[in-house]
Amino acid sequence: MGLVFRVDGMGDVRAFRVEDPGRLLSAEHREIVGGWTSDVYFAKTRDVLRRLGRLDAEVTAEVFAREGGVFCGLEEVRRLLVSVGADAQVEALWEGEEFEPREVVMRIRGRYGEFGLHETTILGILSSSSGWATAARRCVEAAGGLPVLCFGARHVHPSCAPVMERSALVGGCSDASCILGAKLMGREPRGTIPHAAILIAGDTLRLAEAYGEVLPPGEGLSVLVDTFKDEAEESLRLAEALKERLTAVRLDTPGERGGVTPELVREVRYRLSMAGYGHVTVFVSGGLNPDRIRVLAEAGAGGFGVGSYIAHGTPRDMTMDLKEVDRRPVAKRGRLPGLTPTDRLKRVI
Template sequence: MALKRLENLSEARNLDVPSARLLSADHEEILAGHTTDIYFVKTLELLRASGRASTPVVAEIFCRREGVFAGTPDLLRLLGDAPLRVEALPEGSPFRPKEVLARIEGSYEVFGMYETVILGMLASSSGWATAASLCVEAARGKPVLCFGARHVHPAVAPVMERAALVAGCSGASCILGARMAGRQPQGTIPHAAILIVGDTVELARLYDDYLPEGEARTILVDTFKDEAEEALRVARSLKGRLAGIRLDTPGERGGVTPSLVEEIRARLDLEGFPDVAIFVSGGLDPDRIALLSQVGADGFGVGSYIAHATPRDMTMDLKVIDGHPVAKRGRIPGRIANERLVLLRG
């Protein structure tokens, strides 16, 4: 049963919150306005008391920094079937500082209380999309997978990984995030599997024997032995069935270095395995991606750089009220033209 939307201060102050629950908001709570700032509930109550709550307005959203835009599916779901006109940049579009990213037109009473929620949705998604886009650009056409779910609260992990896919990542490991974007989740195996089995080659054979035919055989080679030695052992064992090896050497051992990638590429080629790809993960950022790509890395798994991205702070301004251009001091009254906006609803 859907929760009733908050309508006044009394309802907000008397909100009953069960103690036996996760700390994250669920979908119904978000849609009911439980995660908005209290002053928007105050505003709604005051405007209703003065008979102005249903005033038609035009609101515009912008950001002071450049970035890559994402988050409109959540925006539209939040607004539901309300009689509003909504325009926005297409998802995945780069944007300029102070460019109008979205415009909402309609009765203030319908959407005004959700300002906090709208801005948070767009700010987080656009921040993750921006970071992912920089990684994709650095890879220059080579695949980048988002492995960021372990770095954020699980409630938002699917949002993050979907934003990374919007920005050009070729895959995501979080099951729900990938499926929401219409993709299959991607990933190799963790070190835990190899540690429990006790040998990388034995684990590779199990992988090959028991996993579906369509699953690429990509094996971690940094668990027990020298990475170059282990890569060759696995390649010889699986022969033509090995799609790639993954390097995730920890910082305690120097991490994945350009010389390591270069050596493994040369040794695989010399032994007749030129088609075995080298996939790299572990503390990657755009600079490291570009460097490792130059020496032979074929794909990249990025977690913390995307997950820890700074949200693109968003601002919503009312620009037209009851047909009259307005603005707070320092802003330009009236609509700001942007031919890149597309009509999403209305």
């Protein structure tokens, strides 16, 4: 049996067979919307509540996180609920707002049968998205107003790379390199030419000149300078040849060569400025975190590309509790019955 549109109970789960064993392992849009990424006990719950005549009970669910962070994932949850046809009322924080540990970040009121199957998916969306947005925010705060670009797509599974980079933009990153992630936010993706291009060209200046000729209008010319020569030497060589066309040099020195240090940033910045190229920004990437960003900013870095720190941002452990059934206060042991007092939630659906 192939995939039906939506899981309605355990009969669908038992009957389902994977039709294409060679498919990619990530879930498709219709599989997520259909409930196939849900935990199986929610399919069992549908059968049990249907037997009891309670599948369509009106409930109010609250979502909270065990630690604070930056809220993200609301738009995807909204699209999910619209896609499954849930006639639910939803209140939530705005994306990008900070939240405290155990603070309610979302409240959903509606018939349980219309959204209960998707508890797993809703929590997963909010947990991962908020974790990535929080990591991005900490980098942006450390940069003190300097631009932070997200280069994290290579550090996560491609199925969630666009979600991660969108979350980074919500967290405050100025740009994202993942094409789909940026486009989903109505933005243009940004990023420089990789070392591979320079190695194939055989010379950094030769590559930079060709790069400048094919750049989209309005995009600055930023070039890696750690491929073949000393970074300060290569930076001056490019600046002298390209003049005002060169907008930034990027330092991505590998750990095998000591990485990008404050001393290196300070020297490159000093030599460029002394030679009359103060307009050229020293952009830094490679294993950055908030602590390193602060130090490198003080040394003269003018922008940062962050990958693994954002991509590996710790998910916020989200929990969904039913707090009302048929408008009556309820709660499991250890939790207080009824709606949690808050004045921060806004009606979003």
